[in-house]
Amino acid sequence: MLGRLTQSNAGGLVLLTAVSWFVYQAVGEGFLSSFNLFTLSQLAAQTAVIGFAQLVVIAIGRLNLAVGAVGLSVVMFTGWLVETVGVSPGLAVLAGLVLGAAMGAFMGWVELRTGLHSFIVTLAIQSVYIGIVLIVSNGVSVTTLPSGITDFGSKWLFVPELSLLVVPAVAIAAALLYLFRRSSFGWKMLAVGANEPAAELSGVRVSRVVIGSFALSGLLAGVAGVMEMSRVAAALPSMGTDWLLPAFIVPILGGAFLTGGFVSISGAVMAAIFLESIAAGLVSLNVATYWQAFAEAIVLLVAVVADQARRRRRQRIKTGGVLRAEVRRAEHDERAYA
Amino acid sequence: MPLLGVMLLASVVFTLISSEFLTTFNIYVILSSAALLAVIGLSQLSVLSVGEFSLAVGGIGEFSAVIVGYLLVRRGVPLAPALLAGLAVGTAAGFVNGVLVAKSGVSGFIVTLATGGAFAGASLAITETSPYTGLPHVFNSFGTGRLSFLPYCLGATLVVAVVVAVLYRSRPAGRRMLAVGGNAEAAELSGLSKTRAIIWAHSLSGLLASIAGVIAMAQLHEANPSAGTDWLIQSFAIPIIGGTALAGGSVSVGGVLVAAVILATINDGLILSDVDPFWVTLVEGLLIFVAVLLGRAQAWRLYGRALARLGRLLPRTAP
Amino acid sequence: GGTGDSSSTGSGDSGGKKAKISLVLPGPNAYFEPWGPAVRDAAKKYGFTGSFDVPPTEAFDLSDQNALMDSLAGKGYNGFGAFPGDANGTNAQERKLANRGIKSVNINGCTSDPSAALFCVSTNVYEAALYQANQLIKAIGGEGDIALLTSQLTDPNTQLRIKAVKQAVADTNGKVKLAQVVADIDTPQSAPPAINALLASKGNTLDGAMSTSYNPAVAMATALTDNPQYRRIKFIAAENSPQVMNALEKGYIYGTLFQNTYGQAYVAAYGLYKAIQEGCQVAKDAPFDKTEQTSQLITAGVLLITKDTVADYVGKPESLPDDTERLLKLLDEKILDC
């Protein structure tokens, strides 16, 4: 069991995270302070959900460059409902998420109708979505959010080190785990991602899977948006612009194939945690101001390359073991015959 | 090629909207912006050819530019050796990417993301965010000088494009990259080395990224450590709009040139037609979408079918 | 359940401890370079720990800035001077810090009321833009077409600036026309083509132009340097980059607005130091300036520099020393209650 865990991507990331946390704490200062951990849990939770929004389209071999744009739209729409229309927070968030799912589904539909690559479709549509938000909101933020929304971002769960935002992230991770392990829709998503013509010929309705996945992506982008809104305690028209890279890093670092057909939920969760702790860790290590970005990249690079090397070695050892056992058995048999 | 038609169509539309569109200066503006975009696109194209990605195009570009700027401004190195050093650094950076991607077994996405971040970070750190200015006059005029409507730097872009096109069309190295991109297993079983093709592709990409960095530097008259920030999406969008397959195996250099001009035209046209700033983002997205859609042959078939359907409906609805 | 407010772990306000102050940007930007020497000089003079920190991002990023502050707080920093990543979004962060007894000051831009910061030391964004526009109108002889080049539309300050310029234009009773506003071009990649396109379309009819952000100003200075036919256009920048200063010295552009970048940072660090180490409080009747956005502004000076005065300012890191003196005195005598 333990062997299998360290073989997997998530397992490797657990190890990496543990080692790096140890270094940050031992060499630097203040990394494990409750303050730092609280922030870390806030950010990792949201980053994980941003990654999930991308993960569900990567699963079907598509890309979604509009995760941030959908998140932004949901945030601004929810904010508007709460502030201007006066809808109750719960209802407003629900309406926002429905909008997010619809915006996602629309992209899937356009992709199917035009036959264009999802990269181009979502690139163009993200620009359209952001444009609409700009026009409708006039670039004005919503800053008077009810405490029902903002509390969520500032409260803690059980211990002061853990943000309440972890709850939605974990719930979604569990739901996705179930989706990909135990539901026909999740299996179909992976089948479409791994070999679309084969899946189609086997009776999987690709169009439904594509639209469904994009809708799910939009929904999750909306959740991530609401999480950011509650953390920042405002709905800002600039939200979502910095989601592009985390959206891809989380699933890919977590072990998903960019070409589709394989994803790892636990890997993605660990990737989000690992990723968010690098920046905080380097601050504790006192890296010179302008070298932070450089150091962050190098830590990421060294960590993943080392982990990969470790896993390859384990693989070799394991195969070697099987072979040796077989050879021994064969020699034994020979002796038995003789 | 339908994409070329789109380019002409866009020009006609903008000419109708703005009388300034076809002025010498405006054509120069579009071409010099396209000159840079095309090289950025080619840098990504070369990694796409083997079916890989590079997220380090911007990082390598600005890093090379910063190195050139450092040598010129801080060290007083003459222009030619400084430029050569910059291109060498870019190529070496690409080579490192290639080796890491091909040998480590880590997804190229993560590798280039990290190295790209490292190069961008190093550029910021070396300059402490202040661009190097006071570049030689000849260099600056290479970036912004022109012969009537032709920017000088377009010459560099065209030379680069021709070289890349010939490489992918007729040189074994180019064909090997494409073979690996088209079907890596087949290529390997036929005795081609996937590893070497990937290293080649990334090195070429690094070289092209550094050329883009140098062009950007000449256009800005400074070595700006964040010059490549916007390049990420553009580097993908240009080859893909131009018809290069994201999955590898086929590239279109001509498509990159046309796509670069189309994007430059759209950006230019948005300002020329004095679109309300709040509408710019929306209109830009729509224009890109329409351009791409019209650029595909199958789209025309789609319209044909829609028109035919309309035609079938008409007699019935007409009295 | 086990949830509670994160503030419950915060310690109460206490003066007299050792000040550990960081000036934090939302991202790397050359314009803020004087902050480094400013905080260093202040720390040396008054004897506290001071640093200048920049998150490892490419563009300005609220979340990264917040995370950086949290990590620094984890390391024991107890005072922050920030250029707010977002005029609304930074509030939640500063409130969170305040709940833990950590003081903050906004520099170079304010957050919207209600703010948890001690005060904000900045130019008055609206007034500065109005001043710049009026100077431009004067330079073109009170009549003609002008253009405004500005930054992200989603930045609330951008809205203020556009409003100010519109006001200045309106005050001329139709003699001056705001011919075009170009926004969202504040990157090295997008500014030059946009500026050139503007010149291509309106170069022959524009009489004046002003830029409130960095990259468009550099691009315009470069374009005017290279294209003598457009030097007719009176251009006022708001930066001091070498290209702008060069063009100014040569008379290719009309002027540039100098802000007291160094002084603002110095004064902020000083104020934080006084509040933390010497237990000073902000006086109840402190004579703050008030704007639509904030009621605790300490207005720093701006100065239009033209070809005639440029020699006095070029190459001096201390920006506007006289203004710094004035602000320090104001702080000591009126604002802080020690």
Next chain:
Amino acid sequence: MTPVVEARDVWKAFDGTVALHGAGLALESGSIHALVGENGAGKSTLIKSLTGVHAPDRGELLFDGEQRDFTGAQASMAAGVSAVYQERNLVPQFSVAENLFLNRPSLRAGFLQYERMYREAEVWLERVGLRVDPRRTAAGLSTAQGQLVEIARALALESKVVLLDEPTASITAREAAVLFELLRELRDRGGAILFVSHKLDEVFELCDRITVLRDGQTILAGVDRGKLTQGEVITAMVGRDVTFSERAAPTLRHDDGPALLELRDVVTSLGHEGVSLSVEAGSVVGLYGLVGAGRTELARAIVGVEKIEDGQLLRAGRPVRVRDPHDALQAHRIGYVSEDRKTDGLILSHSVSHNVGITIWDRVKSLLGFITPARERSRVAPIVEQMDVKLSSLDQQVSQLSGGNQQKVSVAKWLASDVDVLIIDEPTIGVDVRTKEEMYLLIEELARGGTGILLISSDLAEVIRLSDRVLVMANKRIVAEFEGSGDYAVLSEHVMEAIIEAEPVRETIVPN
């Protein structure tokens, strides 16, 4: 005489399974050597070990009596060993000609000379009997055409050692005959040829020596063909005596009711014209034709992948429109076993269980769409068992199975689907003799259970063995129809006559 190529005591393990248990093989020049064995016996692994694609874990490889360790295909090719591997390996975007000369394009001053390559390619394509324009891209080639291109590629290298892994798997007897002529020529010039096939008739017709592998071990090592019978070879492969059943008696027909599937004057967007056929409940209808006759495309049109432009498709007597394969499966209960398992049959990176189960997910899921792997497995396991798929567990990736076992999986998933009409396209490509027999029995059993089966195959013997009626397609038209008597000698003659009449000039590709 020392062998040109010799492998001694070769071991090779993949994670979990050991594919070669000390296998040995010796090839001599001037001879054609057969390598036979059941699916998963290790034939392909042995070939890949010889060419350096796989690094054996133990054992010796000798070339011309010297020990060599090839580091990859490049090295073995340079040493004069060329190979055609079991799976198709072409670069789809490249022209046929360039694929032929992938590793050694014609150059002048370092630049490719396309015209020269086209000319040279034409010669080699001609020799293997493939008439395609060398300029067209490999993307549009059918499996059979691709196989011929790869054979041409291996022969064009003119190396003294040629290893062919199931080269005749998807080509018809006629094309095989051309190939055999070439191989004999090569042998007579002193070449050493390794020939892998599951068609024992071919093996006995062509080969001089026979090596049999079983479970990664060499059971018979290069025995003279003359000293063996087919029965002995099969016994060596399987490890025990096996007997094969005769053709089952014609199955019961429900002649009174309407046909389960009927096409009336169907015209497709791909150029089929006036295609009419009917498949009754409980019958097997064979559809034979030469490579490129358009059978696969017709099947794809029936399940809604390609467009039917005119004519009628009747399902149980009622005209229907099949929108897509989902519609075919769920609404009309029509299934299609695709011919190219690698591109549109299997999901190679997924487990055996998911691959077989995919057609039944919608039926075994709960109301809310949930499935447990156990539920899937309970449906999948019996079929996998019946087909005797050699695997380490149901969770094993399909890509790790041997070629023949992959083929079994691709057929198994449709046997699991429980449809009323099943179109089976080339079901036995690369399947070993024993399993082939097993598949025949399964197909007959399905028919007996009332399923209507449309069998597309390029193996005429197979068509005749199974079909109640044989249709012949040429140039996208049905040109003849025969009652299935099971009498190969008579029927095959009729069928070939019909084809020659319809296609006087034999073309494997219809030019556009």
